[in-house]
Amino acid sequence: MQEVTPRVTAPYLEGFAHKTVRILGKVIQLRGEQATIDAGGQINIHLNRDAHLTPNHAVEIIGKVQSDLSVRVLTSTDFGANIDFAAAEAVVDATHRYHEIFYPKED
Amino acid sequence: MTSYGAQGGTGGGGFIPGGSQNSPSGATREYGNETLRPVTIKQVLDAEQKPDSEFSLDGSRITQITLIGQVRNISTQTTNVTYKLDDGTGTLEVKQWIDSDAPSPLDGGDTSKPKIVDNAYVRVWGKIKDFNNRRHVGAHVIRPIADYNEISYHLLEATVVHLYFTRGPPDAAAGKGGQGAVAYGGQQQIGYGNQGMGAFEPLPNGTSAAARKVYEVLKNSPQSNEGLHMQDIAGRGRMDMAEVGKGSDELLALGKIYTTVDDLTWAILDT
Numbered sequence: 001m002q003e004v005t006p007r008v009t010a011p012y013l014e015g016f017a018h019k020t021v022r023i024l025g026k027v028i029q030l031r032g033e034q035a036t037i038d039a040g041g042q043i044n045i046h047l048n049r050d051a052h053l054t055p056n057h058a059v060e061i062i063g064k065v066q067s068d069l070s071v072r073v074l075t076s077t078d079f080g081a082n083i084d085f086a087a088a089e090a091v092v093d094a095t096h097r098y099h100e101i102f103y104p105k106e107d
Numbered sequence: 108m109t110s111y112g113a114q115g116g117t118g119g120g121g122f123i124p125g126g127s128q129n130s131p132s133g134a135t136r137e138y139g140n141e142t143l144r145p146v147t148i149k150q151v152l153d154a155e156q157k158p159d160s161e162f163s164l165d166g167s168r169i170t171q172i173t174l175i176g177q178v179r180n181i182s183t184q185t186t187n188v189t190y191k192l193d194d195g196t197g198t199l200e201v202k203q204w205i206d207s208d209a210p211s212p213l214d215g216g217d218t219s220k221p222k223i224v225d226n227a228y229v230r231v232w233g234k235i236k237d238f239n240n241r242r243h244v245g246a247h248v249i250r251p252i253a254d255y256n257e258i259s260y261h262l263l264e265a266t267v268v269h270l271y272f273t274r275g276p277p278d279a280a281a282g283k284g285g286q287g288a289v290a291y292g293g294q295q296q297i298g299y300g301n302q303g304m305g306a307f308e309p310l311p312n313g314t315s316a317a318a319r320k321v322y323e324v325l326k327n328s329p330q331s332n333e334g335l336h337m338q339d340i341a342g343r344g345r346m347d348m349a350e351v352g353k354g355s356d357e358l359l360a361l362g363k364i365y366t367t368v369d370d371l372t373w374a375i376l377d378t
Binding site for chain 1: 146147149150177193195196197198226228254255256258259260262263265266269270
């Protein structure tokens with residue numbers, strides 16, 4: 001498990017290709033081994049065996065960003081149906097705006 | 108029982124308050140500066156350790172902290188339970204001493220306290236410790252998070268407080284009645300706020316917290332036209348002399364205060 005997993009939304013994925021990130025999103029669609037979540041835009045994710053996603057619930061995913069900007073899940077946590085996504089998005093904004101308290105920025 | 112124990116509700120957990128009171132040299136001063144700061148794990152790992160073994164963050168002394176994290180590992184020893192927490196900004200060991208009189212939160216014998224399990228999110232209150240150069244947090248209280256929105260809330264609060272110490276209070280918020288300021292005054296006990304931030308309007312954006320504090324003391328303390336001496340400002344504002352020095356230098360440079368009878372006595376320059 002990576003020590004640092006920056007919180008991101010869909011627009012940030014490109015800057016984090018091949019990195020391990022943390023995404024809080026809403027489960028839109030389940031398709032067997034794959035799923036789509038919404039976190040500032042739609043993200044395709046590849047599930048692992050332990051992942052139990054519930055449609056319309058919020059889920060927090062720690063996963064690795066692939067070249068095609070899909071995300072391979074390492075762990076997932078169900079966050080239920082009462083998540084304030086505006087607050088979660090504000091956290092992502094703060095994470096990158098004031099990264100000095102969230103993650104070391106590589107050049 | 109002190110207020111820590113009361114807040115924690117750990118029953119008999121009186122050892123932590125004792126820990127801070129047993130250091131006779133720093134006890135009085137530390138008490139005056141007692142704060143509770145919301146932080147990320149990265150901030151704990153980055154905190155600077157002072158020679159007197161206290162920690163400082165963004166140039167401000169920290170005593171009590173609160174953080175959130177996901178439990179990655181639980182290791183139970185005879186005297187303590189060590190949790191490895193991960194909040195996305197880093198990982199950190201959090202130790203909680205076992206109170207032999209109270210049932211362990213792990214065995215779930217006490218139904219009034221929720222159980223802490225692997226991968227659960229928890230909130231921790233405690234103090235940063237360094238033991239053999241291994242930084243960890245000594246926890247007074249650990250409780251599972253029931254509403255996941257608390258994670259977003261905590262991270263945003265940590266950001267706000269970080270910005271408060273690095274950039275000064277948000278002046279834009281002053282117009283909205285300074286709710287932020289009042290919240291800090293209550294929580295951090297640093298004496299800001301009850302007057303609202305409107306009082307600081309003459310100071311430009313980016314003025315440090317120390318400078319604002321000195322200005323506030325000068326503005327609101329009864330004084331002759333000689334102003335106040337550094338020592339007096341430190342006493343009234345419950346500040347470090349070094350902090351007063353830093354703040355006053357900044358205010359002098361801004362032309363907001365001027366020296367009167369000697370180099371260490373200042374009055375507000377009315378414009």
